[in-house]
Amino acid sequence: MFAGALTATQSHPVRAQGVLAPSFLPRARQISLFAPDGEIYAQGEQAGALYRVEFGAVRVYRLHTDGRRQIVAFYFGGETFGLEAGRTHSFFAEATVHTGLSKFANAPGELESQELMTLALRSMLHAQEHLLVVSRQSAVEKLGAFLLDVAERQGDLDHIDLQMTRVDIGEYLGMTIETVSRSFSKLREEGILQLHGAKTIEIIQPEKLVLLCK
Amino acid sequence: MFAGALTATQSHPVRAQGVLAPSFLPRARQISLFAPDGEIYAQGEQAGALYRVEFGAVRVYRLHTDGRRQIVAFYFGGETFGLEAGRTHSFFAEATVHTGLSKFANAPGELESQELMTLALRSMLHAQEHLLVVSRQSAVEKLGAFLLDVAERQGDLDHIDLQMTRVDIGEYLGMTIETVSRSFSKLREEGILQLHGAKTIEIIQPEKLVLLCK
DNA sequence: CGATGTGTTTGATCCCTGTCAAAGACTGCC
DNA sequence: GGCAGTCTTTGACAGGGATCAAACACATCG
Numbered sequence: 474m475f476a477g478a479l480t481a482t483q484s485h486p487v488r489a490q491g492v493l494a495p496s497f498l499p500r501a502r503q504i505s506l507f508a509p510d511g512e513i514y515a516q517g518e519q520a521g522a523l524y525r526v527e528f529g530a531v532r533v534y535r536l537h538t539d540g541r542r543q544i545v546a547f548y549f550g551g552e553t554f555g556l557e558a559g560r561t562h563s564f565f566a567e568a569t570v571h572t573g574l575s576k577f578a579n580a581p582g583e584l585e586s587q588e589l590m591t592l593a594l595r596s597m598l599h600a601q602e603h604l605l606v607v608s609r610q611s612a613v614e615k616l617g618a619f620l621l622d623v624a625e626r627q628g629d630l631d632h633i634d635l636q637m638t639r640v641d642i643g644e645y646l647g648m649t650i651e652t653v654s655r656s657f658s659k660l661r662e663e664g665i666l667q668l669h670g671a672k673t674i675e676i677i678q679p680e681k682l683v684l685l686c687k
Numbered sequence: 688m689f690a691g692a693l694t695a696t697q698s699h700p701v702r703a704q705g706v707l708a709p710s711f712l713p714r715a716r717q718i719s720l721f722a723p724d725g726e727i728y729a730q731g732e733q734a735g736a737l738y739r740v741e742f743g744a745v746r747v748y749r750l751h752t753d754g755r756r757q758i759v760a761f762y763f764g765g766e767t768f769g770l771e772a773g774r775t776h777s778f779f780a781e782a783t784v785h786t787g788l789s790k791f792a793n794a795p796g797e798l799e800s801q802e803l804m805t806l807a808l809r810s811m812l813h814a815q816e817h818l819l820v821v822s823r824q825s826a827v828e829k830l831g832a833f834l835l836d837v838a839e840r841q842g843d844l845d846h847i848d849l850q851m852t853r854v855d856i857g858e859y860l861g862m863t864i865e866t867v868s869r870s871f872s873k874l875r876e877e878g879i880l881q882l883h884g885a886k887t888i889e890i891i892q893p894e895k896l897v898l899l900c901k
Numbered sequence: 902c903g904a905t906g907t908g909t910t911t912g913a914t915c916c917c918t919g920t921c922a923a924a925g926a927c928t929g930c931c
Numbered sequence: 932g933g934c935a936g937t938c939t940t941t942g943a944c945a946g947g948g949a950t951c952a953a954a955c956a957c958a959t960c961g
Contacts, residue, residue, distance in 0.1 A: 535815070538901040541823060545815050558808030593807040594772030600814035601759055605749060607822045608757055608861040610949090612918070639939065647822025652918055654940055670927075671939060687752045826948070853909065866948055868910055884957080885909060 504575055507568035514566050520557035522576050526550050529572025530636035533564045534644065544645040546599060547637065549626055556592055569637040607647050609686075615646045616656040617686035620666070620674065630679055635672040718789055721782035728780050734771035736790050740764050743786025744850035747778050748858065758859040760813065761851065763840055770806055783851040821861045829860045830870040831900035834880070834888065844893055849886040 504527050507513060513524065513531065524531075526548050533554060534544040545564065548554045557563065606618045619642065624630050635642075639650040646653070660666050665682050667675045676682060718741050721727060727738065727745065738745075740762050747768060748758040759778065762768045768780070820832045833856065838844050849856075853864040860867070874880050879896050881889045890896060 535819065537819065537823075543819050543822065545818060556808070558805065558812055563812065590804055590807070591772070593804055593811065597807050597811040597814065598772055598777070600811050600818065601749075604759060604814055604818050604821065605751070605757055607818060609751070638937095649919055650939080651920080651941085655918090658940075852907095863949060864909080865911085865950080869948090872910070 504573045507572045507574065509568060509570050511568045511572070512565070513568065513574065514555070514562050516562055516565050518562050520555070520560060520562045522578060523553055523555045524566075525553045525575045525577070527573040527575055530569045531566055531572060531574075532569050532637065532641055532645075533566045535564050542644045543647075544641060545603065546596075547623075547641075547645065549623075549636070552626070553592065556589065556596060569641055612646075612648055612652045613656045613659055614686050615648065616642070616653065617660065617665075617682050619646055620676070621679075621682060621686060624676060624679075631676050633674040633676070635674060637672075639671070718787045721786045721788065723782060723784050725782045725786070726779070727782065727788065728769070728776050730776055730779050732776050734769070734774055734776045736792060737767055737769045738780075739767045739789045739791070741787040741789055744783045745780055745786060745788075746783050746851065746855055746859075747780045749778050756858045757861075758855060759817070761837075761855075761859065763837075763850070766840070767806070770803065770810065772807075783855055826860075826862055826866045827870045827873055828900050829862065830856070830867065831874065831879075831896050833860060834890070835893075835896060835900060838890060838893075845890050847888040847890070849888060851886075853885070 507529070514520075516535070528550055530550075531548040531554065532544050533546045533548070534542050536542055546554070547569070554566070602622075606615055606622075609615050609618060620633060623635070624633050627633060639653045643650045643653045657666075657668065660682075661668060663681075665676070665678050665685070667677055669675065721743070728734075730749070742764055744764075745762040745768065746758050747760045747762070748756050750756055760768070761783070771777070820829055824832070834847060837849070838847050841847060853867045857864045857867045871880075871882065874896075875882060877895075879890070879892050879899070881891055883889065
């Protein structure tokens with residue numbers, strides 16, 4: 474699970490595409506590496522650090538009492554996560570693929586900073602956006618909205634590198650992997666997108682996709 | 688894509704109930720009254736105030752482009768809402784019944800306060816709780832979880848005064864009014880609850896309800 | 902107190918998605 | 932490069948909720 478830590482190497486600049494390159498945080502000295510499914514933190518653990526994704530991707534989720542998993546967010550390169558309301562984590566965080574993270578200490582007193590407030594409000598906003606997507610009616614629309622979100626966050630509106638499995642997508646959108654797969658097929662059949670392997674996606678007709686999901 | 692904001696508040700996990708008399712905010716001088724469906728604020732309007740529900744209930748919602756409405760939160764007596772990430776509201780807020788609100792000024796500079804940060808994070812937590820309920824789970828389970836939430840927030844675990852219509856509940860839980868109604872009937876048939884009129888509910892077997900909804 | 906309109910319940914039917922099953926594609930490893 | 936295991940796709944089927952429709956309760960007002 475834990476994949477050790479790589480010292481030094483401040484790694485590539487990382488595209489700070491819009492989302493939260495926390496310039497206000499102390500510069501990280503090292504990057505921790507995580508293998509796929511590697512645990513970053515668990516529910517109940519002491520919170521108090523922020524993480525920035527240098528490369529790879531992270532899923533943050535919660536477990537239902539019946540064992541089902543609800544993924545509440547994914548984080549990609551350049552994005553920051555880990556902020557918590559209390560002293561302990563109320564979610565689990567894992568890498569979905571080989572992932573590198575910078576860790577920033579975060580003393581409680583610093584919580585008052587304007588930037589952290591912004592981070593908190595954005596998380597709140599994202600949670601609400603997610604709610605709107607999940608409560609959308611059809612499976613194809615959910616998937617489409619998800620793909621548009623990922624494309625925008627990855628900075629390329631035509632090509633997506635899905636750094637996660639169908640299981641992850643299903644648990645994020647609240648549907649089974651079969652339905653996820655069928656929805657992909659439907660979008661492909663309609664000429665909206667093309668799949669080069671299961672995880673490399675080309676959006677052929679972005680306008681059509683936007684129309685479908687909005 | 689992020690336009691802005693978020694209505695925050697108190698609710699779920701933290702059972703401070705009725706609390707949330709935000710001592711750090713200036714005391715309100717008067718109570719504004721709203722008729723059922725009365726608009727409190729609209730999407731796009733200037734934000735910058737917090738509201739506390741004195742009596743009645745409030746729905747906060749967003750409109751999908753297809754005209755469907757997604758209610759993201761209800762607020763009852765003693766609870767506070769209206770916090771926004773940006774300068775404008777990204778949601779609509781309306782009274783569901785005859786409602787009284789106290790309004791608190793909230794200058795932008797005050798956003799750094801620790802209390803407001805907590806409010807934002809709790810709001811995020813509530814959104815994610817809501818997500819767990821809405822995605823997955825059967826209609827009966829959704830309704831059950833909703834009723835348990837409301838009962839706890841209203842302070843009486845056995846009696847609920849639903850200050851909203853079936854339409855509101857449906858738009859909150861992501862299902863049609865027919866399904867909401869059928870779910871009520873099912874819970875009644877199983878002896879879990881009893882309805883005195885459509886909006887006055889008595890929970891006969893709270894334990895059974897908890898078991899059902901996990 | 903009855904009338905009208907709104908809100909709720911119940912019924913019948915259809916379709917989407919979950920479930921079970923199996924074949925096909927891809928990846929990592931030897 | 933070939934094998935094994937995992938991930939993905941596709942198919943068949945069933946069930947739950949959406950949709951369409953109508954009867955039933957309830958509130959407000961004349």
